[in-house]
Amino acid sequence: MIRKTRLYTPGPTPLLPAAQFAMAAADMHHRTPEFRALFQKVLEQLKIFVGTQNDVLLLSSSGTGAMEAAVTNLTSPGDKVLVLTAGKFGERWTGLTKAFGCVPDVVSAPYGQTFDLAEVRAALKPEHKAVFVQATETSTAVRHDIEAIAKLIKEAGSQALLVVDGITGLGTTHFDVDGWGIDVLIGGSQKAVMIPPGLAYLSVSERAWTAMETTKNPRYYFDLRKERKNAAKGESAYTPAVALIAGLGAALDYIAGQAGGDLEKGRIALVNNAQVNAEATRAGLVALGFTLFAPTAPAAAATAVAVPEGMDSSDVVKALKMRFALVAANGQGEMRGKLFRVAHLGFFDYLDTIALLGAMEHIAKDTLGLPVKFGQAVAAAQEVYASTTKA
């Protein structure tokens, strides 16, 4: 039978056709009025997508480039910082801050869980220059409560800058960037904005710009003050990923199109889309007898599913690929073999969820030998869809 390749990985995610056409047609030089018009339009759209009055910058790099930029621009060697980590991406903050000479205090939550806020509060010290955290920890599919963390920092009277990796949080959770006081919020192109890897974007608060005037870590390619100066003229400091920027513009137009051209409402619709698909997926997989890896604070960006004791999640990932050309993600690091992950962020619709659950019924039965009644997972997802959307 024909098998269509379907990406269900939490980055890269499925590509929006309109963005692919825009990328193919983006034959332009980056020091021209045509590009400046495109770049300025996309930066304006990104401010609405992120939901902030702060500057939003666009970098030609994967998401980690913007994470590195946050560390190098906002810190000096020897700075004490607080890292909140609950998985592989949290651990990246620890590695990055250490690589640039910071001294991180680390609050960790076990894989599959979010932080104990009292523990965060107790760990926060007046000398901390910045707090680094994920909005959603993609390796475990956990959502962290950024609003509560931001509030806790404010209430403690801390001057620490709040730096949030929202690479899978943007487009899957609601943020009030300026209201909560998020100083840096980072996104990546291969996640909810439906285009290939290669772009990172980040919002930068006034407090963060002020801090940059005196911080001493080395930076060159990721010099945010230089990018800000160039962005004011509609350009980037170096040759940008022009085609990806054209694709991003088309994707943000599409997201706005979900709400009659209103990008702010379109963003909310995109978040709700991910949330309904995530809830339907969880219901379907639980109905099949699976255990969620992150039951207490599940992210809408992706779902992590534990396989029953004695079974290997690699077999599920392999079987989905072999039988249905469906690409799911295994666990990362120590979690490999223990869980698999499927995404809901970006260009996924309800019928993608139904397709996934239909495939999982076959895999649960044939690969894992679970007692499956066909329709079980699909029906549970349909109940969620029926109760959350109007006909």
Ligand SMILES: *Cc1c(COP(=O)(O)O)cnc(C)c1O
């Ligand atoms: C995908 C992802 C990243 C960025 O990874 P890159 O490979 O550098 O794009 C960072 N944080 C989270 C939470 C992610 O999901």
